[in-house]
Amino acid sequence: MTIRPLTTIGLDADDTLWQNEQYYRLTERHFAGLLKDYGDADEISARLLEAEKRNLAHYGFGIKGFTLSMIETALQVTDGRAPSSVVSEILSIGRDLLSHPVETLPHVHDALEALSGKYFLVMITKGDLFDQERKLAQSGLGDYFDAVEIVSDKTAVTYRRIFSKVGDGPERAMMVGNSLKSDIVPAIAAGCYGVFVPHELTWILEHVEPPVDAPRFRQIGHLGELPPLIERLA
Incomplete structure (x- = not known):
């Protein structure tokens, strides 16, 4: 039996799925x-x-x-x-x-539609519990996700815990997001793939240098490029 190298996809929410x-x-x-x-x-x-x-x-x-x-x-x-x-x-x-209306980013629906059912999708976001739940409900994206994790911070320990609980471990998981500091660097440290999707506005406290030498680091221009990237890894 062939073991799939990638089974679980984590996606950040703010400025990855919707404007924030x-x-x-x-x-x-x-x-x-x-x-x-x-x-x-x-x-x-x-x-x-x-x-x-x-x-x-x-x-x-x-x-x-x-x-x-x-x-x-x-x-x-x-x-x-x-x-x-x-x-x-x-x-x-x-x-x-x-109470601000939720505005999803381009290509989000199509990307999640392409991945849903093929991979275990989990939204991993930090912030206020009620606010993030509200935004997910208003976004219309909830049905695409198999799990939702709202955390106080994102560290390598966070990703190891989540992907071990809902997936097959960090080595067979990928984290996708717009923050190098929160979404990418700690996910790679945990053993995941880290896919950076830059946003034109990212909070200054989330800025760090991209880990370009890390074998599991990838960068794409928008979420529409995510499904073909994942297929190349599969």
Whole structure:
């Protein structure tokens, strides 16, 4: 009996299956405008990024942590005198993010249709549980996936655990995503294939150098190129 080299495909969600970062960028510009009397947009954005870095260990990834970081930044740049109207508006734009319509990226439906039934498909995403569940439900992609894993962070340990639980181990699995830091480098360290699908907007904290010398590293231009890539490996 021939053993298939690849049986399980993991796919990231935000900015791999649907748009995400562009909404954060728009919100950040709105936020900087609220505080224009206390600093220029670049300075406000830099302070916000520092707050996000500090708060990741406390709040994790997602909109709720981002909203709390905006409030913290507003209090810092105003020396604790942020008007209640500004705090109220920050909460409002945070709620807007949590209810923003889902826009799937090009080629996603066709790629998942081509792979579904041939491979075990698992969505592996980090962020707020309720928000990610909402986006998956609104995306119309849920029926393509055999499993969904919403995690607090993505590490080699995470991928070994998931692909051992839902698949045939990391050596017979592939992780696909737009973040080198979260989706690709740790998946390859776990023993998986890592397929990088660049997005024009990727959060700066997700930037690392691509592991171009790793034998299991691949890069494609969009998800429409994924099925033929997988067939070449099979």
